[in-house]
Every structure is written in structure tokens, then in C-alpha cells.
Amino acid sequence: MFAVIKTGGKQYKVASGDMLRIERIAADAGETVLFNEVLMLGGDSPQIGAPMIEDAGVEAEVVDQIKGEKVIHFVKRRRKHSSKRTKGHRQKLTLIRIGDILSTGAGKSKSKTAIGTGSVSASVVAAMEERYAMNKADQAEMAKRVVAGEAKAKSAKPAKAEKADAPAEAAAPAKEEKAAPKKAKKADKSGDDLTQISGVGPVIVGKLNGEGVTTFAQIAAWSEADVDAIEEKLSFKGRVGREDWIAQAKELAKG
The missing domain is CATH 1.10.150 (DNA polymerase; domain 1)
Structure with missing residues (x-):
């Protein structure tokens, strides 16, 4: 079984046991984190999210916080100043080992959510996790309201139909009354065509x-x-x- 997850603005195809380098997340080595942005689950019964699969997740163990290979950026300007500038950059990464792939029940997992970069403080991470939990609760409440509203609408439809029939029946005699003068008018009409x-x-x-x-x-x-x-x-x-x-x-x- 494999999964396609989204983290750090990128998508990764992962399977249990894979070692992966991703954009740095706010977690220490040895911690278990949960990636809850799952776009696809593969296997015997594949699932595709719209865009995410509800209540699915991928657990992973943080192996280490590392840096990527150094990238050299060299700029030389010959005109005017004839200046040179060299800059180096090493991307901050997190090395993880993929654990369980959860098709359901990710919301009940005790693993902390993989969020942000290493520069995010613990308090910010906690606040983001709390907000995520609140959003999940709000979505569940909204779903209940939608279901209740649909049930109410279905029960109200027969009553509306009965009300709609009454004006139609009342309007029928009026149409007949209007039609009668037309016939009389035709009868009164004299002369040839x-x-x-x-x-x-x-x-x-x-x-x-x-x-x-x-x-x-x-x-x-x-x-x-x-x-x-x-x-x-x-x-x-x-x-x-x-x-x-x-x-x-x-x-x-x-x-």
C-alpha cells in the first residue's frame, strides 16, 4: 500500500519503511508525526481525495534534522562597478522514516501533526494544532446541520405541494369563466371571411x-x-x- 502526501508545498509518494527528506518540520528527532494531507491511497482499493482524503493520514518517525547540499550562487557584474558576489545556501530538511499508512482513524491518532518549519516555536505549533482540531469540529457540526436541513426540507415538500394544488383548483373556474365570453363573441360575429x-x-x-x-x-x-x-x-x-x-x-x- 502506498500514499501520496503533501508537505512543504510538495507531493511525495510514500510506502511504509521509506526514508524521506522533506522540508523542515517542527519536530525533534525520535518524535512521531502525522501527515494528514493525504491526496491518494493506493493498493487493493485505491482512493483519490477531493482534494484530500477525509480522516486519512501517514505516520512517520523523525530521524534527524539535517541540511541539504550547499548551493553556490555567484553573481558578477562587469559594467559600471565590476563587482562579484558569492552566496551559499543549505536548505533545512527533516529526515523521516514512514510508518503506518492510515486509511481511516487519523483523527484519533495520538501523534502530533507535522506542521511548519524548524523556526516555528512550540507554542505556535500547539496553536496551529488546536486550530486544526477546531476546524475539524466545525466541519462535523456543519455536516450535521446540512443533513438536518435536508431532512426538514423533505418533510416540508408535501405540505407545499398541497398548498400549490389549492390555487390551481381555484384558478380553474376563473379560466372557464374567461373562456365563456370568447365563445359568445364568436357566435355574435357576422359576415363572411x-x-x-x-x-x-x-x-x-x-x-x-x-x-x-x-x-x-x-x-x-x-x-x-x-x-x-x-x-x-x-x-x-x-x-x-x-x-x-x-x-x-x-x-x-x-x-
């Missing part, structure tokens, strides 16, 4: 109705004088004869 005459659209029908022409029989009975008068009033001279409205009206009047 003049748009059946080729060349007559809704606009022309409106103009004809304004002149009192509403039926095919009226158009079929037009004389030349009537045609001239209608064309003059409605400003479409020659259209009645060109589109043969009278002949069409006679055919439509027959039914």
Missing part, C-alpha cells in the same frame, strides 16, 4: 368593413359605379377588376 378572395388581405378587409362591406353577396352585387366609389375611397384604383373580386365573390357566395 373576405380574405378568401384572392388579393384581399386583413388590411383591406378592415377597410371594406369600415365601408360596411362584410359579405361576399355585397361584393358580388357591386355595379361599375360601386367599384369606382370603393376604389376611390380605398385608394386601390383598378384592383377590383384586375383581380376579379366580383367573380370570386359570386362563386364564394354560392358556398
Whole structure:
């Protein structure tokens, strides 16, 4: 079984018994620390965190506090001052031996949490551990509230559905009442559908109705004088004869 842990801004794939050099943590040689930022657990039943795996951890024994290899940083400036500067650096590291990999129950482990660097004081480490424990407690409390809220919402849904049905039933008669006048209006409507005459659209029908022409029989009975008068009033001279409205009206009047 292996685990992928995060510490010091880096990720490490570890297995039980591995020796590892990591960024310095606040712990003395011989102490057992717990890495609780576990991103992945491998083995027969692998787990992948989102981003961390809940209640998982990796215990490790601090072997020693060491320093890495010296890195030389040399700078030479030829222009202006022709200066040279050499700086050396040795990264502070912690040598650890990986112990148990805990897929669950890391929260109950008595090992102290691996935190920070060697420059962190013991009081700061204790405060950070306390804050971590408080955050865990807050998360558990929040989860309980969410579950309780979901249960309450489920129980309230049937009541809301019943309330929603009542207005719908009350609204149904009102719709029927509104529909009744429409039917009555259609029954009262008289005259023929003049748009059946080729060349007559809704606009022309409106103009004809304004002149009192509403039926095919009226158009079929037009004389030349009537045609001239209608064309003059409605400003479409020659259209009645060109589109043969009278002949069409006679055919439509027959039914």
C-alpha cells in the first residue's frame, strides 16, 4: 500500500519503511508525526481525495534534522562597478522514516501533526494544532446541520405541494369563466371571411368593413359605379377588376 502526501508545498509518494527528506518540520528527532494531507491511497482499493482524503493520514518517525547540499550562487557584474558576489545556501530538511499508512482513524491518532518549519516555536505549533482540531469540529457540526436541513426540507415538500394544488383548483373556474365570453363573441360575429378572395388581405378587409362591406353577396352585387366609389375611397384604383373580386365573390357566395 502506498500514499501520496503533501508537505512543504510538495507531493511525495510514500510506502511504509521509506526514508524521506522533506522540508523542515517542527519536530525533534525520535518524535512521531502525522501527515494528514493525504491526496491518494493506493493498493487493493485505491482512493483519490477531493482534494484530500477525509480522516486519512501517514505516520512517520523523525530521524534527524539535517541540511541539504550547499548551493553556490555567484553573481558578477562587469559594467559600471565590476563587482562579484558569492552566496551559499543549505536548505533545512527533516529526515523521516514512514510508518503506518492510515486509511481511516487519523483523527484519533495520538501523534502530533507535522506542521511548519524548524523556526516555528512550540507554542505556535500547539496553536496551529488546536486550530486544526477546531476546524475539524466545525466541519462535523456543519455536516450535521446540512443533513438536518435536508431532512426538514423533505418533510416540508408535501405540505407545499398541497398548498400549490389549492390555487390551481381555484384558478380553474376563473379560466372557464374567461373562456365563456370568447365563445359568445364568436357566435355574435357576422359576415363572411373576405380574405378568401384572392388579393384581399386583413388590411383591406378592415377597410371594406369600415365601408360596411362584410359579405361576399355585397361584393358580388357591386355595379361599375360601386367599384369606382370603393376604389376611390380605398385608394386601390383598378384592383377590383384586375383581380376579379366580383367573380370570386359570386362563386364564394354560392358556398
